[in-house]
Amino acid sequence: MRARVFVTLKPSVFDPQGKTIADALHSLGYNGVVDVRQGKYFELDLSTTEAAQARALAAEVADKLLANPVIESYRIEVD
């Protein structure tokens, strides 16, 4: 199975990179883009064929390494 892990800064944490990208888009005239939050995206190739197992394993490695719980949260998709 494949798991996709999306890691983003928590809403309460200021994202200076996202802010700079939003400012750049505004300077290009994309005023319809209200805000930007930048994050990280991981694709995990997993040996399991069970979706529940894949999700649990992805969550475990996200907790242990991929995300820092002090500043980041994550979302998982499996297929």
Added chain:
Amino acid sequence: MKFAVIVFPGSNCDEDAYHAAQDVLGQHAEYIWHKDTDLKGADVVILPGGFAHGDYLRTGAMARFSPIMREVQAFANRGGPVLGICNGFQVLLEAGLLPGAMLRNRSLKFQCEQVHIRVEQTDTPFTSACRKGQVLQIPIAHGDGNYFADPDLIARLEKDRQVIFRYTNRAGEVIDGANPNGSAAAIAGLCNERRNIVGLMPHPERACESVLGSADGLVIFRSVVQSIKSGALVARA
């Protein structure tokens, strides 16, 4: 007295820390490779600056899995003094040995400059020879030094007097213009609850001789020598 300087792949201030301890202070220093599992009888452990493991994923994120970190943790649990400088501070945060996390500098730039920090507390092994309120001129060199902790944690750190260094101007005043990276509460350095682990973003090892522009960092290394000699610390690796 023996200083252990931990060397990760990507450490680049290990020689500066070694030089400060061995040549400037006249103590014994030894490099310890990150795959080693023995601190070889060290009295003090220094996690130096650099880009451990390339700082892939997040600064300091990989180094906490290096074999030597188990020994560093055990040494700290026995009350041994541990100093994390710059990337070493980031490693201590990622390892959960100090609270909080680092964000990208608010300028989004790698900031390399002289700054002033004020000593907030002197009851740690690395500030015992300082005066409370003493202002030190020490350089920084980092891209991710914007200290973050949520408001509850900041309040707890203040209450427990764990903020050890704050960015100030030359006169020792906390002003926004003197905060080089946007750190919460102008925090430049912290200690743990037990006060034997200290992390700071500025580089005291690069400010130990006047030829380098400042010798203000020396007091941090002198502090730990004095703390150990006075018997305030008894842990040994």
